[in-house]
Amino acid sequence: MSTLIPMAGDLAAWRGRARFAQLAVLGGEVRQVLYREGGYLVLRAEPPLPRLGESWPALYWAELEAERWYGLAFSAQEGQGRDLLDSNPQLFAFPYGPVRETQSEAIFHRIVSGGERIAAVELRPFLKRRGVERRLGEIPLAWLPRVAERLAALSSVADSLAVARAAEAATGAVPPPRAELWRVVFAELERLYNHLDYFARQAATATLRVGEAQAATLKEGVQRLAEQLSASRFLRGLVAVGGLVAEPPLPSGSWLAELDALQRRAAAYLDRLLATELFVDRLERSGAVSRQGALDFCLVGPSARASGLGQDLRVDPGYGAYPELGLGVPIHEEGDALARCRVRAEELRISFDLIQRAVSALRRVGGPVHNPPGPLPPGSEALGYAEGPRGETLAYLRCDASGQPHWALRPASQLLWPAFAQGMRMSSSQMDYIINQVSFHPLQAAWDR
Amino acid sequence: MPSWTWQGLRAGRQTTRYPKRPPEPAELGMSWPSLGAAEFSAELAASCPTAAISASSQGELRIDYGRCIGCGICARHRPEEIAMLRRCDVASTARAGLIAPELLGPAPGPLARFRGSLHLLHFDAGSDGGEESELQQLVSPAYDLHRLGIFFTPSPRHADVLLVTGSPTAALSPGLLEVYAAMPAPKWVVAYGTDAVSGGLWSERGVDAYLPVDLYVPGSPPSPLALLRSLLLWLGKEVVDT
Ligand code: SF4
Numbered sequence: 001m002s003t004l005i006p007m008a009g010d011l012a013a014w015r016g017r018a019r020f021a022q023l024a025v026l027g028g029e030v031r032q033v034l035y036r037e038g039g040y041l042v043l044r045a046e047p048p049l050p051r052l053g054e055s056w057p058a059l060y061w062a063e064l065e066a067e068r069w070y071g072l073a074f075s076a077q078e079g080q081g082r083d084l085l086d087s088n089p090q091l092f093a094f095p096y097g098p099v100r101e102t103q104s105e106a107i108f109h110r111i112v113s114g115g116e117r118i119a120a121v122e123l124r125p126f127l128k129r130r131g132v133e134r135r136l137g138e139i140p141l142a143w144l145p146r147v148a149e150r151l152a153a154l155s156s157v158a159d160s161l162a163v164a165r166a167a168e169a170a171t172g173a174v175p176p177p178r179a180e181l182w183r184v185v186f187a188e189l190e191r192l193y194n195h196l197d198y199f200a201r202q203a204a205t206a207t208l209r210v211g212e213a214q215a216a217t218l219k220e221g222v223q224r225l226a227e228q229l230s231a232s233r234f235l236r237g238l239v240a241v242g243g244l245v246a247e248p249p250l251p252s253g254s255w256l257a258e259l260d261a262l263q264r265r266a267a268a269y270l271d272r273l274l275a276t277e278l279f280v281d282r283l284e285r286s287g288a289v290s291r292q293g294a295l296d297f298c299l300v301g302p303s304a305r306a307s308g309l310g311q312d313l314r315v316d317p318g319y320g321a322y323p324e325l326g327l328g329v330p331i332h333e334e335g336d337a338l339a340r341c342r343v344r345a346e347e348l349r350i351s352f353d354l355i356q357r358a359v360s361a362l363r364r365v366g367g368p369v370h371n372p373p374g375p376l377p378p379g380s381e382a383l384g385y386a387e388g389p390r391g392e393t394l395a396y397l398r399c400d401a402s403g404q405p406h407w408a409l410r411p412a413s414q415l416l417w418p419a420f421a422q423g424m425r426m427s428s429s430q431m432d433y434i435i436n437q438v439s440f441h442p443l444q445a446a447w448d449r
Numbered sequence: 450m451p452s453w454t455w456q457g458l459r460a461g462r463q464t465t466r467y468p469k470r471p472p473e474p475a476e477l478g479m480s481w482p483s484l485g486a487a488e489f490s491a492e493l494a495a496s497c498p499t500a501a502i503s504a505s506s507q508g509e510l511r512i513d514y515g516r517c518i519g520c521g522i523c524a525r526h527r528p529e530e531i532a533m534l535r536r537c538d539v540a541s542t543a544r545a546g547l548i549a550p551e552l553l554g555p556a557p558g559p560l561a562r563f564r565g566s567l568h569l570l571h572f573d574a575g576s577d578g579g580e581e582s583e584l585q586q587l588v589s590p591a592y593d594l595h596r597l598g599i600f601f602t603p604s605p606r607h608a609d610v611l612l613v614t615g616s617p618t619a620a621l622s623p624g625l626l627e628v629y630a631a632m633p634a635p636k637w638v639v640a641y642g643t644d645a646v647s648g649g650l651w652s653e654r655g656v657d658a659y660l661p662v663d664l665y666v667p668g669s670p671p672s673p674l675a676l677l678r679s680l681l682l683w684l685g686k687e688v689v690d691t
Contacts, residue, residue, distance in 0.1 A: 098624055099572060101603035103584035106573035106621060127620040128575045130651040143498045146520045147650055153579025153670060197582065200589070210453035216589030217463050223586075224475040231480040231535060233672065234579055237521050245521070272456065445578045 011043055012052055019311075020298045023062040024408030025070035026398040031408075033383065033396065039317050040383055048073040058298035061125075061418055062410075068126075090114050096433075098127060102204070105444045109421075116429055121421040128448040136407040141167060141373060145239040148395070151409065152446035153234045154197065157183075157190040158388025159411065159446070160239040162395040165319070166384025166407075167241040170397055173373030178365050179243030180321040184358040185251075186226075186235050187386065188351040193222040194389035194441070195344045195351075196266070199273065201438045202341060206279045214269055221262045228255060243370035251359050263352040270345045283338035287423040287436035290335055297419040300412050301391020302347065303440055306332045306339035313387040325357050337439035378403040388412055390441060411446035464593045467674060468681055468688035472537060478672020479519045480533040484510055484550050487530035496526045499643075499650055514539050515547035515646045515655070518669035538690065540666040540679035544657065547646070547665060554682060555664060558637070560609075561685030566598040569639075570608035570632070574625050574656065576615030579670035580642040584612075587673040599680060605631035610663075613656045616644040622659055629660055637663040639680075642670050 011020070011032045018041060022033035032043040051074045053060030066072035091114050098106035110122040132151050139147060148163035149156035161183060168175060175183070196219035203211030223233045229248045230238050238244055251259075273279055289299065294307035304311055312329045314322040330346035332339035376399045384395040391412035399405045420440045424433060465476055487493075489510040494502040501516035502523060512523075524531040538554060539547070546553030560567065571584060587594045588601065602608050605628050617625055629636070640656040643649040646667040656662055666679045681688050 098621065099570070099603065099628060101601075103571045103581055103588070103601060104573075105576070105578050105581050128573070128615065128618055129620070130575060130616070130618065135650065139498065142522070146498055146518070146522070150518070150577050150650060150669070153577045153582055197585075200585070208453060210457035213457065213590050214460065216586060217460075217591055220586055220589065220591040227475060227478070231533060232519075233478060233583075234670070236669070237519070245525070272453070276453070443578055445576065 011045070012050065012056070014041075015056055019295075020056065020058045020062075021392070022394050022396060022408065022410040023059065023066050024396040024398075024410075025066050025072050026396065026406035026408055027400050027404065029398060030066075030072065031381075031396060031398070033394065033410075037316060040385070042383070048075040050075050057296045057418065057422065058415060061414060088114075088119070091119050093122075107444045111430075111433065113430070118424050118430060118433060121424040121433070123417055123421050125417065125444070126448050128445050130449065132449045133407045133409055136163065137405050141171075141241050141376065144241060146237070148409075149234075149236045149239070151411065151449065152413075152443040154194050154443060155190070155388045155390065155393065155411070155446060156234045156236050157186045157239065158386045158393045159395075159409070161187065161386035162384040162393040162409075163407070164239050164241045164384065165386065166382045166395040166397040167373065167376070169382035169384060170376050170380040170399065171241070171373040173242035173371045175243040175320075176368050176371055177321070178362065178367045179369040179371075181358045181362050181365060182244055182248065182369060183239070184321045184325060185355055185362075186230070186238055187388075188354045188358070189222060189226045189229075190235055191351045191389045192348060193219045193226065195348050196222060198344055198438065198441045199269075199341075201441075202283070202435070203273065203279065205435045205438050206276075206282045208273075208276065208279060211269075211273055211276070211279070218262060218266050218269065221258070225255060225259060225262070240370055242373045243368070245370075247369050250362065256356075256359065259352070259355065263349075266348055266352070270348065274342070274345065280338060282431075282435060283341055283439070284336060286337040286432045287420070287439055288334065288336040289419055289423055291333070293419070293422065294335065297422065298415055299391075299419050300415055301388070302343040303340055303416055303419065304391065305330060306343045307335035308333045313385055313392055319385070321358065321361070325354060325361070327354060337435055340439050376403065376405055390416060390443070409449060411443070411449070413442040413444070413446040416440040416442040417447055463590045464596070465591065465674070467677065468597075468686065471689050471691050472674055474535065476672065476674045477535040477537045478675055479668045479670075480521070480535050481514060481517065481519055481539055481549075482512055482521070482523050483532050483534045484512060485530050485532065487527050493523060493526055496522050498522065499647075512549045513547060513647070514549055514552065515544060515665060515667050516643065516649065517667070518643050518649060537672055537675040537678055539668065540664065540671075540675060540682075542664055542683065544646075544662070544665060547667060555679045556683075557685035558663060558683040559635070560637075560683070563684065566600055567610060567680070567684065568600050568602045568608050569610045569612045570602055570605055570628065571612050571614070572625055572628055574613050574615045574621045574645070575618035575651075576642060576644060580614035580645075583670050583673045583676070584641075587676060592673045592677060594677065597677070597681065597686075606633065608632050608636070610637045610639055611660070612639045612641050613645050613660075614642050616648040616652045616654060617656060617659055625656075625659055639664040639666065641666050641676060643667045644669075
């Protein structure tokens, strides 16, 4: 279970020694969450806070959000960002979005350019803000995963797990081992169809239409397997606080055979894709994030692992059934779009294997799948986390003295979008813009919340 | 360099036979609570996170499929009476046609005798991305929407139908109205997904609080086949359901 180590002290002093993870404003109280090998640290901060975002880029948007949506007060401003357009008369800006081709989510960016090259990409988030955190604070415990899994459809499992795990830590309702095995099956199925969705879109950015169609067909195959277990193509309705809502049907022989067939087809597909020069050439050196850049932006998930950072919550600190099942963490050093692609290609194979192993463990491990939680104790605080397809989802829960819960979510996409925008600065052509947007594979609904 | 064309041909047909043959069970998609013999109770109504459960004027149980997200909580309250059933036929041209048990499927719309191709413009007004993922599957080989003469266009000038996802947020509703205004008449609006139909978990406002909606396709998200089927029925085309 998540260990919260309350620390005193100054966030800035932790730079270089811990990864910034979350700035949570919970009914007037402020928590700064850091990750250091082995677990999370929590700092209690008193507003006004010093503004650190311009020297520590990962904090920039977190501070802006806390200020804009939760009225958090900051002391001195750091130096104002210069407006590129004012200082450089050759540049012009044009909007991108919110209506886009290819049936994608609404996003809105301002692209500053001097012609072929992009000078900057300015993000305009929160168009899709629905107030997910506020909603979580209004509802009974049993509904939490049903709302959390609608933060963003493609990370339904990861997000509902993070929220459920926070509530489990607060109530002490430890999920039974069988539930943890099932959770691995769901989370890895989710990773499969997300990575396949990524390959479909990335192939499309290289105008590989057949490559796009084949990945979309594989994704459909995985979503249908998911649907057979859960009656939901997005694996919704399964996770409960304390385990699972109900025992799903144990995968049949034909289900496993189909999984096997998909695994073989996916492997052959990836061999073809990564042997296609057109594809590899477009991705190589595009949108490169150095190891230091990944640290500055506190990148997570496949994007961090593509820049040489070996972080994966499934392994460190390890949670649920992952430590007993065991898994490797693929790491690449180049930090470019190709490295992010290769990391996902290797993760696909690992996820197929994990599902196979979790299913065979389910034949040995019996018992219930739910440990009913009690009410949230007033005054309790807990952090829930899960390694989703894009990296870490965090859910911070604070139940105040009157018993009112407050939630703060930190989806992976909150860290991915700014790193993408930074990667586009000064060096990229407009073609790289689309390639890299797909390459980080961020979700706008998750960031907007 | 591997030959993608050859690989594509070798894969053979991967597209659903629908609407010429009935849908495969795997294509149906979302599960909905069946009412059966269940009776209304205030406690049952309170169990639903989207307030989809109510009583008719005679006190009979009603479930508004325009609000339901298929979470299954009501079915666990009444396991003997309410079952969750996979179905792809929940859609209507009238908002009132989504109140179970008196569901009205999509009636043929004004384009029923239309022979040309239909162009849809997708607008995300605040979705969770699920509908977008399903729209992308809809144009992939598994469903291949294009074979039925239905296409997506990114330009309002070329669009017949505005397909809206999500409950319109404060920031996106002005854009929604602008895009609609930019479309040439005659034009129609489809609300795709529970959030677009009714606001779902997030608000009381669906797309019809902003624009006249011609076709409601609820679901969280609705399966690709559910949208395909409702569009075809609305276009007055034949579908084989069983
Ligand atoms: S399935 Fe869920 S949303 Fe639908 S009526 Fe039942 S409780 Fe309400």
